[in-house]
Amino acid sequence: MTANELLAQLRVNGAIPRHVAIIMDGNGRWARERMLPRPLGHRSGMKSVREVVEGALEAGVEYLSLFAFSQENWQRPPVEISALMSLLEEYIQREADELEGQGVRVRVLGDIDRLAPAARAAVDRVTAQTAHNSKLTLNLFISYGSRAELVRAARRIADEVQAGTLRPEQVDEAAFAERLYTADCPDPDLLIRTSGEQRISNFLLWQLAYTELLISPVLWPDFGRTNLYEAILDFQNRDRRFGRVPA
Ligand code: IPE
Ligand code: IPE
Ligand code: MG
Numbered sequence: 001m002t003a004n005e006l007l008a009q010l011r012v013n014g015a016i017p018r019h020v021a022i023i024m025d026g027n028g029r030w031a032r033e034r035m036l037p038r039p040l041g042h043r044s045g046m047k048s049v050r051e052v053v054e055g056a057l058e059a060g061v062e063y064l065s066l067f068a069f070s071q072e073n074w075q076r077p078p079v080e081i082s083a084l085m086s087l088l089e090e091y092i093q094r095e096a097d098e099l100e101g102q103g104v105r106v107r108v109l110g111d112i113d114r115l116a117p118a119a120r121a122a123v124d125r126v127t128a129q130t131a132h133n134s135k136l137t138l139n140l141f142i143s144y145g146s147r148a149e150l151v152r153a154a155r156r157i158a159d160e161v162q163a164g165t166l167r168p169e170q171v172d173e174a175a176f177a178e179r180l181y182t183a184d185c186p187d188p189d190l191l192i193r194t195s196g197e198q199r200i201s202n203f204l205l206w207q208l209a210y211t212e213l214l215i216s217p218v219l220w221p222d223f224g225r226t227n228l229y230e231a232i233l234d235f236q237n238r239d240r241r242f243g244r245v246p247a
Pocket of ligand 2: 025
């Protein structure tokens with residue numbers, strides 16, 4: 001089926017996932033298969049970002065979360081890190097106006113204090129420029145680790161309890177979730193990981209509790225709108241039970 005046929009089918013089926021999360025993996029392997037340096041794989045992955053943002057807009061997804069750079073990725077060689085940071089700046093520079101015009105609200109989630117000043121400035125700029133939008137929220141997870149996010153939430157709660165502004169019996173699941181980066185987002189309905197790896201790699205450990213998982217063998221630079229729609233179609237055929245018996 002073509003992308004438009006798939007889109008029509010999705011609409012007939014109804015039940016579009018509100019929140020889709022993607023672990024964008026496989027750029028390095030894509031480059032290696034072509035005997036290219038790894039940064040060219042990352043560069044090629046940028047067009048897949050554009051594809052899934054447009055696909056999400058057309059399908060009516062409300063939140064799109066993209067894992068772009070993990071806390072553990074800081075351990076990669078400095079040349080690869082600086083290539084990724086330059087690409088982040090370039091992506092924001094090139095796409096910010098269009099994203100704004102399309103109704104996309106961009107947010108960057110993670111330990112952004114570790115970003116180089118130029119990358120940090122680009123992040124702050126696009127966040128401010130698109131803050132008023134509401135059609136699609138694009139969460140870019142950069143310098144993000146889920147365990148660090150959970151520890152940060154626990155520490156905030158401890159500080160508030162110590163300051164006397166929060167009582168221990170007020171600490172429930174909702175209070176905890178409110179102190180995560182994703183505070184105002186519903187949990188992801190669907191998580192896609194590209195390039196076939198069957199692991200979470202420290203992404204959204206709390207938020208994925210009842211998310212439907214889909215592992216795609218496609219390498220990220222080859223992933224396009226059609227692949228997104230096929231994933232949503234697969235999601236629409238799942239039976240989400242949340243621990244209950246089927247209706
Ligand atoms: C995903 O591609 C991008 C980042 C993690 C930054 P990889 O760079 O991990 O590609 P592979 O897994 O080596 O193929
Ligand atoms: C996960 O991919 C992080 C991102 C896609 C940003 P990795 O390539 O870093 O994960 P591992 O090392 O294969 O688990
Ligand atoms: Mg990888």
